[in-house]
Amino acid sequence: MKNVDPIIAIHNVTKYYDRFRALNNVSLDIFPGEKVVVLGPSGSGKSTLLRTINQLETIDSGTIIVDEHNLGDPGEDIHKIRMNMGMVFQSFNLYRHKTVLENLTLAPIKLRKMHPDEAKSLAMVLLEKVGISDKAASYPAMLSGGQQQRVAIARALAMEPKIMLFDEPTSALDPEMIGEVLEVMVKLAQEGMTMIVVTHEMGFAREVADKIIFMDGGEIIESETPERFFENPSQERTIKFLEQIL
Amino acid sequence: MKKIDIGDGAAIPSPDDKQLLSAWWIAFVGTIALLIALPIYDPDTYGAVLAFIPDGIQVTFEVTILSIALALIIGLITGLGRISENRIFNLLASLYVEVVRGIPLLVQLFYIYFALGRIVQVPDIVAAVIAMSFCYGAYMGEVFRAGIMSIDFGQSEAALAQGFNKAQTMRYVILPQAWRTILPPVGNEFIALLKDTSLVSILAVADILRRGREYAASSFDYFETYTIIALVYLLITLILSKLLAHMEQRLNYYEKR
Ligand SMILES: Nc1ncnc2c1ncn2[C@@H]1O[C@H](COP(=O)(O)OP(=O)(O)OP(=O)(O)O)[C@@H](O)[C@H]1O
Ligand SMILES: [Mg+2]
Numbered sequence: 092m093k094n095v096d097p098i099i100a101i102h103n104v105t106k107y108y109d110r111f112r113a114l115n116n117v118s119l120d121i122f123p124g125e126k127v128v129v130l131g132p133s134g135s136g137k138s139t140l141l142r143t144i145n146q147l148e149t150i151d152s153g154t155i156i157v158d159e160h161n162l163g164d165p166g167e168d169i170h171k172i173r174m175n176m177g178m179v180f181q182s183f184n185l186y187r188h189k190t191v192l193e194n195l196t197l198a199p200i201k202l203r204k205m206h207p208d209e210a211k212s213l214a215m216v217l218l219e220k221v222g223i224s225d226k227a228a229s230y231p232a233m234l235s236g237g238q239q240q241r242v243a244i245a246r247a248l249a250m251e252p253k254i255m256l257f258d259e260p261t262s263a264l265d266p267e268m269i270g271e272v273l274e275v276m277v278k279l280a281q282e283g284m285t286m287i288v289v290t291h292e293m294g295f296a297r298e299v300a301d302k303i304i305f306m307d308g309g310e311i312i313e314s315e316t317p318e319r320f321f322e323n324p325s326q327e328r329t330i331k332f333l334e335q336i337l
Numbered sequence: 338m339k340k341i342d343i344g345d346g347a348a349i350p351s352p353d354d355k356q357l358l359s360a361w362w363i364a365f366v367g368t369i370a371l372l373i374a375l376p377i378y379d380p381d382t383y384g385a386v387l388a389f390i391p392d393g394i395q396v397t398f399e400v401t402i403l404s405i406a407l408a409l410i411i412g413l414i415t416g417l418g419r420i421s422e423n424r425i426f427n428l429l430a431s432l433y434v435e436v437v438r439g440i441p442l443l444v445q446l447f448y449i450y451f452a453l454g455r456i457v458q459v460p461d462i463v464a465a466v467i468a469m470s471f472c473y474g475a476y477m478g479e480v481f482r483a484g485i486m487s488i489d490f491g492q493s494e495a496a497l498a499q500g501f502n503k504a505q506t507m508r509y510v511i512l513p514q515a516w517r518t519i520l521p522p523v524g525n526e527f528i529a530l531l532k533d534t535s536l537v538s539i540l541a542v543a544d545i546l547r548r549g550r551e552y553a554a555s556s557f558d559y560f561e562t563y564t565i566i567a568l569v570y571l572l573i574t575l576i577l578s579k580l581l582a583h584m585e586q587r588l589n590y591y592e593k594r
Contacts, residue, residue: 145498174500184495188514188591197509198499230591243495250499 096159098123098254098285099144104153106139106309113139114150115309121287123253126280128296128317129289131306132332137289140306141256144287145176158253174202177247181259183239185231191218191242192227195249203250210249217245221275237268241275248279255279257288293337297321305329361575368572375564382561386552390569393548397573400465400544401531407470408530409523412477417507419482430478437475443536445472450540465537473530480526484519485511517588524581528574535570545569 097120106114113136121127129137142148143155146162146169155162160172186194195214199205205213218224221241223234231239240260247255257276261269273295280286280299290296296303296317303320305313307328313320324330376384418430437445449468453459459467488511496506538547545566553562 147494147498170500170502173498176498178495178498180491180495182491184489184491186492186495186510188510188517198501201505201509202500232592247499 095122097121097156098125098158099287100154100156101140101144102154102156104140104143104150104155106136106143106148106150113309114143117153117309117311119304119311119314121285124283124285125301126286126288126299127302127304128300129287129304129306130291130296130332131304131312135306136309137306138258139309141178141258141287141289144254144256145173145178147178170202174198174250175253177244177250177252177255179240179243179247179255179257179260181262183231183236183243183263185239185243185246187231190228190230191223191234194231194242194246198246199249214245214249217248218242220248220278221245222271235268236264237271240264240268240272244272244275244279254285254287257286257290259289259291261290261292291336293321305332307332361579364571365575365579368568368575372565372568372572375561375568379561382556382558383565385556386549386558386562386565387569389552390545390548390566393543393545394569394573396462396542396547397531397534397544400462400469400534400537400542401527403466404469404473404534405527405530407466408473408477408526411470411474412481415474415478416481416485419478420485434475434478437472442472442533443539446536446540461541465534465540465542469530469534469537473526476526477523480519480522481515483522484515487518488514520588521581521585524578524585527581528577531574531577532570 099119099121101117101119101121104114104117105112117136117140119127119140129140131137139148143150144157150163157172158175160167162169162172185191186197189197192211192214195217196205196207196210199210199213200207215224215227218227221244223238223241223245226234226238226242231242234242244255244260260276261272264272269292273292276286276288276295277299286299288295288299300317303313303315303317304311305315305320305326305328312326313324313329315324320329321333324333372387376387415430415433418426419434421427421430440448446465446468449471450461450464453464453467485507492510492514493506496510497503501509534544535546538544538550541547543551549562549566553559556562
């Protein structure tokens, strides 16, 4: 795997919110098809790291290269780059005024200039895949949290992205709905999608991750395979964190 | 859903406000009854006024609809300006709002009317529309601003993350949702504007009030004239508020009941 180029190359990235340093000299390579799970205590910079990858947050120094596009290059069109990266939020953020189907077709039609019929049939395939095709005509407000999050994943997939970013996709869900969302994510992982997942679901991390990143205080403390991370944590902060959550 | 409360103009009866609803019916039925009964009771005065002012009703509506349309456009631009990160655009929009808010509408009307007259010769009704929408555009701008800001930031983030630019995000995601929040206050402004168009009667625009004044000046039936005028305005605003309440309900289609 390591003789191909990384699809995401993060190099010495530092990010401030005003005077608060949220990311401190972070470097990370992610290869095509790799599943990276980001762990760490609250406020450690996990969301910030994820959001710098699609430039929802700008960085103060360092470089981020996504699919050979340097995000810091003023000649790059960030909107085009974002089209190839799906993002799934903790709070779903489905378009409230659009039906489930329209949530999936809006971006492909407007941004990819896909024919509406084609966009619809693609959307139906994806809704089938996340197990929610019977709700195509519903509005988000009528769905449960788990259903909304599955739609949100399908919406991201509708742009046929190369990379999927997940920011605590199950944290806002009732416990009985977490499984249905994780199931969809596992399926996606098996299909070979490149995924970066911030989560507190240790079972998912163990099962799916190729690499676990542990963050604390805006730094990457550890970058390990799940086996080594869970069985032989080397850093003191990691051990403390694992003690607290396991 | 957050409600924008700009307390001005007629209250729009909301479906769960039964008291206001029944107040509406009493007012509505009473107004119609009076508008029928009074002319029968005295056709030479009440009846004559009522026959004299319909042209004015048309003018009032023309001024109102043209002004509100223009004010909505100005308001959208102003609202976008007020939330814009572009310093100059933002400053201009804020300045406009500040200036308009600080000057009485009647003074603005006179000012724009005569200032315009120095530059170009436009029909009175055009001058009136420009003046009204200049003023109401500022209020509308605040309504738009509040409406846009009431939309959860996650909606923008989702759109941006998909690759929409800021303008597309506004157009496809934010404004269609903001519209729902905006409609009730816009409706209120619409009704307030309709009432305020009575001010244009002092410019030579032949609206309801102006027609009434012309009638009264020749007949000296002041009391009867203003009674009918008041009833006509009331009937119009009552009907409008009902229509708006209806529209408001239909716009809620995508929220949980
Ligand atoms: N927009 C912002 N403005 C200022 N500070 C921020 C902002 N966003 C995040 N921060 C701060 O930056 C730090 C890292 O935040 P981040 O959201 O990346 O943490 P996280 O690891 O995702 O935490 P959580 O598990 O709670 O989601 C936190 O201390 C947070 O308070
Ligand atoms: Mg977070």
